Amino acid sequence: MLLDTETHANGSSEESLSRAERRDIQIKRILEAAKTCFVRSGFQGASMHQICAEVGMSPGALYRYFPSKEAIIAAIAEADRKHDAEMFALIEQAPSIFEGIIACAMAHIRHTHLDGNAAMFTEIRAESMRNELVRDTCLQCMMDVENDFRVHLERAIEAGEIDPVVPLESLLGILMSIGEGIAINDLPSRNITFDEIETALRVSLGALLRPRDNAIATRT
Amino acid sequence: MLLDTETHANGSSEESLSRAERRDIQIKRILEAAKTCFVRSGFQGASMHQICAEVGMSPGALYRYFPSKEAIIAAIAEADRKHDAEMFALIEQAPSIFEGIIACAMAHIRHTHLDGNAAMFTEIRAESMRNELVRDTCLQCMMDVENDFRVHLERAIEAGEIDPVVPLESLLGILMSIGEGIAINDLPSRNITFDEIETALRVSLGALLRPRDNAIATRT
DNA sequence: TCTCAAAGAGCGAACGTTCATTCTCAAATT
DNA sequence: AATTTGAGAATGAACGTTCGCTCTTTGAGA
Numbered sequence: 001m002l003l004d005t006e007t008h009a010n011g012s013s014e015e016s017l018s019r020a021e022r023r024d025i026q027i028k029r030i031l032e033a034a035k036t037c038f039v040r041s042g043f044q045g046a047s048m049h050q051i052c053a054e055v056g057m058s059p060g061a062l063y064r065y066f067p068s069k070e071a072i073i074a075a076i077a078e079a080d081r082k083h084d085a086e087m088f089a090l091i092e093q094a095p096s097i098f099e100g101i102i103a104c105a106m107a108h109i110r111h112t113h114l115d116g117n118a119a120m121f122t123e124i125r126a127e128s129m130r131n132e133l134v135r136d137t138c139l140q141c142m143m144d145v146e147n148d149f150r151v152h153l154e155r156a157i158e159a160g161e162i163d164p165v166v167p168l169e170s171l172l173g174i175l176m177s178i179g180e181g182i183a184i185n186d187l188p189s190r191n192i193t194f195d196e197i198e199t200a201l202r203v204s205l206g207a208l209l210r211p212r213d214n215a216i217a218t219r220t
Numbered sequence: 221m222l223l224d225t226e227t228h229a230n231g232s233s234e235e236s237l238s239r240a241e242r243r244d245i246q247i248k249r250i251l252e253a254a255k256t257c258f259v260r261s262g263f264q265g266a267s268m269h270q271i272c273a274e275v276g277m278s279p280g281a282l283y284r285y286f287p288s289k290e291a292i293i294a295a296i297a298e299a300d301r302k303h304d305a306e307m308f309a310l311i312e313q314a315p316s317i318f319e320g321i322i323a324c325a326m327a328h329i330r331h332t333h334l335d336g337n338a339a340m341f342t343e344i345r346a347e348s349m350r351n352e353l354v355r356d357t358c359l360q361c362m363m364d365v366e367n368d369f370r371v372h373l374e375r376a377i378e379a380g381e382i383d384p385v386v387p388l389e390s391l392l393g394i395l396m397s398i399g400e401g402i403a404i405n406d407l408p409s410r411n412i413t414f415d416e417i418e419t420a421l422r423v424s425l426g427a428l429l430r431p432r433d434n435a436i437a438t439r440t
Numbered sequence: 441t442c443t444c445a446a447a448g449a450g451c452g453a454a455c456g457t458t459c460a461t462t463c464t465c466a467a468a469t470t
Numbered sequence: 471a472a473t474t475t476g477a478g479a480a481t482g483a484a485c486g487t488t489c490g491c492t493c494t495t496t497g498a499g500a
Binding site: 444 | 473485488493
């Protein structure tokens with residue numbers, strides 16, 4: 001019986017992958033391992049050797065996939081912020097702008113609560129204060145999200161659906177800040193329930209936005 | 221003409237300082253220079269040689285004042301958090317708990333807006349996720365502040381001065397998070413005025429706390 | 441008031457280590 | 471045969487820290 005070269009074999013778990021597919025898998029493995037290391041030691045604190053050890057790969061091999069440590073950092077920062085941006089697209093599907101904002105905020109908070117996401121998030125923010133590449137990535141994503149929000153908020157204001165207590169631009173900044181503050185502090189890890197957070201958000205954002213029909217609180 | 225040894229001379233600008241005083245001055249200079257470097261490059265990114273260059277001091281000299289780089293980081297983190305804690309003592313002097321909280325939050329936001337304070341703050345937070353010394357310092361200060369707040373809030377709740385929509389512990393976490401979120405995002409640098417921020421805070425925290433007499437907004 | 445040993449402050453070269461990255465070469469895949 | 475993938479030793483730079491040294495300040499005894 002001749003063993004097929006895996007190119008056109010089948011049945012087993014990891015065969016018949018094209019070069020490009022194998023490459024993608026390796027890249028994903030590297031990014032995942034790097035994230036683990038970065039959460040543990042920070043961008044500057046984690047060494048390439050540690051990342052190599054975590055992937056189970058030699059430096060020579062790793063450098064075939066990423067040209068530098070900074071490239072890995074940039075890739076991670078970009079992936080993380082892209083994920084955030086996609087999450088904020090939730091606002092599209094909501095029945096009202098108020099519900100949309102609450103949904104976005106809660107999704108963000110739930111996601112940041114997972115794994116080392118709060119630490120990674122904090123690290124990215126800190127790095128963005130000095131690393132130009134990371135800063136640009138963050139700024140770009142933030143702008144995308146804010147632009148999205150701006151359009152929706154503007155439309156809702158004109159339609160009389162909400163009547164915010166501060167001008168649009170200030171409102172944008174404040175909404176983002178509140179969401180981010182609760183997210184990075186990872187309140188659920190301090191035994192504050194998602195329900196309580198949602199209640200607080202509904203009440204405070206409700207007061208800020210003043211939606212027409214006052215269906216704000218889920219409970220008193 | 222004999223030049224006086226500065227010990228008992230006078231008239232010039234920097235004379236007749238005791239050893240201890242000179243030492244304190246040098247320590248302050250080092251901390252200041254280190255802060256500049258840390259804001260520029262992060263805790264891990266800034267090297268001792270860079271700090272030496274910034275102070276205008278050799279490594280040998282610098283190590284007479286601090287036994288290690290981590291000791292400098294710890295000193296900076298502690299000073300920063302202590303300053304925050306002192307600021308939060310503003311709550312004592314306010315006419316009501318609501319006004320006290322608003323005053324604390326605004327003071328915090330104003331302070332974070334100065335110099336590189338937002339960057340430093342972010343860096344300290346990131347470092348506290350992995351450096352035990354920094355974590356303990358942060359936790360200790362946060363606990364001090366929260367304990368202070370807890371006492372006041374509890375008293376105000378029992379007196380019927382406020383009627384928060386969420387339980388005390390959750391309220392504490394949420395208030396802190398909102399303040400911190402606005403602070404580290406440094407909204408004033410994005411042309412959002414202090415007045416607008418204060419209005420937003422009054423409205424949203426007002427809705428959260430529900431103070432008895434509804435004198436919340438400074439303006440509509 | 442003067443002298444002098446002790447202590448403190450500062451310098452800058454040098455230490456051993458670790459870093460990100462590169463090089464050379466072998467194995468595997470096409 | 472040609473190309474891709476991988477290993478792992480090697481590279482030079484940079485790191486935090488220490489060392490041996492000089493110069494200055496200090497304070498007690500003469």
